[in-house]
Amino acid sequence: xDMPRLARLDAPGVLHHIMGRGIERKRIFTSDKDRKDFxxxxxxxxxxxxxxxxxxxxxxxxFHLLVxxxxxxxxxxxxxxxxxxxxxxxxxxxxxxxxFQNRYKSIVCQEETYLRELVRYIHLNLxxxxxxxxxxxxNRSPWSGHSALMGRVERKWQDTEYVLSFFxxxxxxxxxxxKYVEEGIELGPRPELVGGGLIRSLGGWxxxxxxxxxxxxxxxxxxxxxxxxxxxxxISGLDDLVKRNLxxxxxxxxxxxxxxxxxxxxxxxxNELRSGSRRHKIVKVRQIVSWIGIRELGYSGAELARYxxxxxxxxxxxxxxxxxxxxxxxxxx
Numbered sequence: 295x296d297m298p299r300l301a302r303l304d305a306p307g308v309l310h311h312i313m314g315r316g317i318e319r320k321r322i323f324t325s326d327k328d329r330k331d332f333x334x335x336x337x338x339x340x341x342x343x344x345x346x347x348x349x350x351x352x353x354x355x356x357f358h359l360l361v362x363x364x365x366x367x368x369x370x371x372x373x374x375x376x377x378x379x380x381x382x383x384x385x386x387x388x389x390x391x392x393x394f395q396n397r398y399k400s401i402v403c404q405e406e407t408y409l410r411e412l413v414r415y416i417h418l419n420l421x422x423x424x425x426x427x428x429x430x431x432x433n434r435s436p437w438s439g440h441s442a443l444m445g446r447v448e449r450k451w452q453d454t455e456y457v458l459s460f461f462x463x464x465x466x467x468x469x470x471x472x473k474y475v476e477e478g479i480e481l482g483p484r485p486e487l488v489g490g491g492l493i494r495s496l497g498g499w500x501x502x503x504x505x506x507x508x509x510x511x512x513x514x515x516x517x518x519x520x521x522x523x524x525x526x527x528x529i530s531g532l533d534d535l536v537k538r539n540l541x542x543x544x545x546x547x548x549x550x551x552x553x554x555x556x557x558x559x560x561x562x563x564x565n566e567l568r569s570g571s572r573r574h575k576i577v578k579v580r581q582i583v584s585w586i587g588i589r590e591l592g593y594s595g596a597e598l599a600r601y602x603x604x605x606x607x608x609x610x611x612x613x614x615x616x617x618x619x620x621x622x623x624x625x626x627x
Contacts, residue, residue, distance in 0.1 A: 309348075309405045310368060311412055311519070312359040314376065314398035321354045322383070322393055329437055331382055332357070335375045340451030344371045347452045349413040351438040353423050358416040360409075369588070372398055373610075397594055403519045410460050413443075414478040421479065429476055443471060549593060549601045553583050568603045580604070584612040 316322040323329050329352050336359070339345045349360035363371070380393040403412060417432070417440035426432045433444045441447040443454050445468065461470040550564075557564050560579050567579055580602055587593040588609070595613070599606040 307362060307364075308368075309360070309362050309403045309409065311401045311403050311416075312361065312368075312372070312398055313356060315356040315395040317392050317395045319355050319395070322356070323352055323354055324387065327386065328383060332375070332379050335379055337449070337451040339366075339371050339374065340453075342366075346456070347439070348409065348457050349416040349439045350452075351416050351419045353419055353425065358419060360403075360412050360416055368400060372400075377610075401519050408519055409457070410474065413439075413457055414475050417443075417475065418478055429472075429479070432475075433472075440475070444468065549583075549587055549598065552586060553601070556582055556586075568601070570603055581612045584609045588613055
């Protein structure tokens with residue numbers, strides 16, 4: 295039995311490395327029209343102030359984004375990109391069903407330590423995958439954020455100035471950035487940059503073993519790429535409700551336990567909850583279960599829909615309504 299997924303971490307100003315793959319590793323971009331569609335959706339979120347976009351790359355069967363959340367939760371922004379894109383992709387290619395593999399992956403990253411490295415890593419994906427032959431082609435490619443950082447393409451929604459500010463004075467920063475990217479080519483795939491946890495935060499097993507030999511302990515979390523202090527800062531910054539469910543142990547309430555507790559509080563049975571009944575009281579409880587399951591525990595809409603016996607679009611309507619349902623969570627979780 296698969297372990298339940300951990301809820302995502304998010305707050306305004308948090309830096310995220312986001313990765314999404316096609317289902318069964320199949321292609322999610324098969325034409326320039328596909329890629330332009332995805333970029334257009336990302337650009338809207340940048341223009342609306344939902345995200346600050348620092349780096350991105352589109353590969354045939356997956357994508358990378360490096361963004362900072364602003365005035366909208368990350369889950370809401372990603373749902374807006376991926377749902378709309380999947381619908382249009384299916385129409386364009388006359389296909390049906392899911393396009394993306396499970397949930398996208400989101401890693402909270404320590405900005406001062408990893409922003410430069412992640413920008414370089416993400417943009418070099420095109421070169422490592424053989425989609426461009428060399429750095430000159432990468433400079434011109436419209437399918438990553440690198441061309442905007444090089445001044446070859448204008449993208450007002452991509453925060454190039456902030457990224458370039460990490461590379462010295464105004465007159466030399468673009469040249470310094472390009473040299474930094476070039477130096478990264480020989481470093482290879484850099485697996486330590488595509489996830490969180492202690493091994494990746496420290497750069498590999500040798501560092502972990504050295505830490506253990508010295509008898510030192512360090513906080514870690516698979517959703518966070520950063521040092522001990524950063525992990526503790528991220529966790530301590532979460533509100534009390536989320537902290538109860540996002541402990542470093544990684545334990546989380548399962549949907550059935552959550553539903554039983556909420557049904558008991560509202561004096562209905564789980565069978566009634568899952569019966570498809572449209573009684574106002576039951577619909578309200580269904581909404582509460584959906585809200586907590588997705589917003590607080592990190593389950594997907596599809597997972598909640600399967601459990602509740604309703605459609606995914608029904609669950610998504612509960613969440614996208616924008617208003618948090620009236621509920622007393624004191625004894626729920």
